[in-house]
Amino acid sequence: MSDTPVDLVLDLNSEDDTGLPWGFVDEASDPSRIREGAWIVVGSGTARAVAQVADIDGEIVHVRPLPGPVSRHRHLLGHNVA
Amino acid sequence: MPTEPTPRVRRAPIPDEAVLVVRGDELDPAVLSADAERFHRRFRSWGRYGVSAFLANDDAEVDALCETRLRQWAIAVVFERSALEANGIDVVPTFRTPHVTLAHAELEELVERLMSCEHRVVVNPYHEADIGPLETP
Numbered sequence: 001m002s003d004t005p006v007d008l009v010l011d012l013n014s015e016d017d018t019g020l021p022w023g024f025v026d027e028a029s030d031p032s033r034i035r036e037g038a039w040i041v042v043g044s045g046t047a048r049a050v051a052q053v054a055d056i057d058g059e060i061v062h063v064r065p066l067p068g069p070v071s072r073h074r075h076l077l078g079h080n081v082a
Numbered sequence: 083m084p085t086e087p088t089p090r091v092r093r094a095p096i097p098d099e100a101v102l103v104v105r106g107d108e109l110d111p112a113v114l115s116a117d118a119e120r121f122h123r124r125f126r127s128w129g130r131y132g133v134s135a136f137l138a139n140d141d142a143e144v145d146a147l148c149e150t151r152l153r154q155w156a157i158a159v160v161f162e163r164s165a166l167e168a169n170g171i172d173v174v175p176t177f178r179t180p181h182v183t184l185a186h187a188e189l190e191e192l193v194e195r196l197m198s199c200e201h202r203v204v205v206n207p208y209h210e211a212d213i214g215p216l217e218t219p
Binding site for chain 2: 009010015019022023027043044045047048049060067069070
């Protein structure tokens with residue numbers, strides 16, 4: 001397991017018809033932070049990524065993860081460009 | 083929640099040459115169980131639990147997956163598709179190639195069968211480890 005806390009638990013292996021990894025809003029540590037365009041930390045198990053919330057469809061959240069370690073992209077966290 | 087009774091299964095069957103199935107991360111029963119429950123929650127009427135993975139024809143394609151879809155993991159696990167199927171796990175071509183869902187009707191059976199299935203662990207040469215603790219922006 002990684003020590004880096006996640007904003008949203010999801011399987012980065014996952015995808016659906018969008019081709020993007022997905023999770024449930026109610027699995028977010030703070031659902032109010034899950035807004036379209038927001039940069040958040042996602043993952044499960046040993047994987048972590050900084051990702052942008054692509055869309056929210058009901059309870060389903062799609063994200064676009066950035067390659068590379070969280071530390072490289074931490075300047076984005078807390079930003080919301082929606 | 084959007085109405086999605088089942089995951090989209092590709093019409094084309096899995097090609098015979100796609101003999102390998104790759105999934106990022108170590109095999110951790112807690113993680114597998116949580117991921118499979120999340121899948122089941124979304125596609126409940128499909129009646130199966132599932133976890134995501136990817137098809138590969140050979141080690142060169144495993145390497146390509148490590149460089150792209152699996153870059154966030156330091157390791158990945160590689161199964162022979164035939165070994166998964168022999169262990170009673172359905173390998174279902176879902177969504178976009180090369181994605182597949184490893185499925186079983188029972189959650190505990192899925193996790194136990196995945197854990198006991200012969201596999202090898204590959205170190206991902208493209209993974210970049212975090213260089214330090216997460217800092218608050």
